[in-house]
Amino acid sequence: MKVAGFTIIRNALEYDYPIVEAIRSILPICDIVVVAVGKSDDRTLELIKSIGDLKVQILETEWDDSLREGGRVLALETDKAFQAIPADFDWCFYIQGDECVHERDLPTIRRAMEKNLDRRETEGLLFQYRHFYGSYDYIGVSRRWYRREVRIVRNNKNIRSYRDAQGFRWKNDRKLRVRQVDAWIHHYGWVRHPQAQQRKQYSFNRLWHADETVAAMLGHQETYEYAGTEPLERFHGTHPAVMLPRIEAMNWQFEGNPAKSRGHWKDRLSRFLERHTGWLPGEYRNYLLIK
DSSP: OOEEEEEEESSTTTTTOOHHHHHHHHGGGOSEEEEEEEOOSSSHHHHHHTTOOTTEEEEEEOOOTTOOSTTHHHHHHHHHHHHTSOTTOOEEEEOOTTEEEOGGGHHHHHHHHHHHTTOTTOOEEEEEEEEEESSTTEEEOSTTSOSEEEEEEESOTTEEEETTTTEEEETTSOBOEEEEEEEEEEEEEEOSOHHHHHHHHHHHHTTTSOHHHHHHHHTTOSSOOOOTTSOEEEOOSOOOGGGHHHHHTOOSOOOOOTTTOOOOHHHHHHHHHHHHHSOOTTOOOSSEEOO
8 A cells, every 4th residue: 555645835934834843743643744835925945844754745836816706726736736646646745834743643634544445436635624723722613614524535637636735526526535534634824923924824815716806805014913803712632743842932922712702603513412412503514424
């Protein structure tokens, strides 16, 4: 069984993406990792080269900044990385530039790939998610956070990154048939210094909206204001080891208050039902879950 990782990145230093940690978190179970590095305004290319692992294969690309509909450029860049994976690989492990896998989950993930290698009906593997918000101590629990997504797919080039690269579908728009793996993706996209977060928000929203719309949405302040009303829960687990130096270097203050940020009654009801039944009413599923 051969496994290829793949990811995309641009301006990682400017927007403080933990891309090196993301890549290193999956390297142990990948034979190669294809990194599509977009032409950047900082030293992102040098950053990826500094990983110094022969399994890391760099694909230099240039993003089409004229595409501002639904974050479509993210999917197009993801497809470039996916298409660059040689045909003799079996599984393809996608990791975004602000995601990490805990090292304790790697054996479980590998066993799931091995178990499903000859189950041709299994077209991908589904992961659970933890979305950290404001700091490394809190996770978001409102309905805006997706709780599962596909991160491993067959090496079939008729599979495409979907919409803004959150997940995948077949070229004919059919959802992938997937099995869930008992492993988590740690998503750190909403954990960075407020100044870097504000820069990232300006850049990221320009993948969806015109400059005037982005300015109206975000104003002209230099720092991002993390919402004190965001429904949160305290995180009591451990982070991936690759993230520990970054966590120890955290240089801003964020004080979440789960007792006061319980969210809308619909969020509270959804969390109650999910906790006691496993069912999340109206959940968006960009996949077909099979047993």
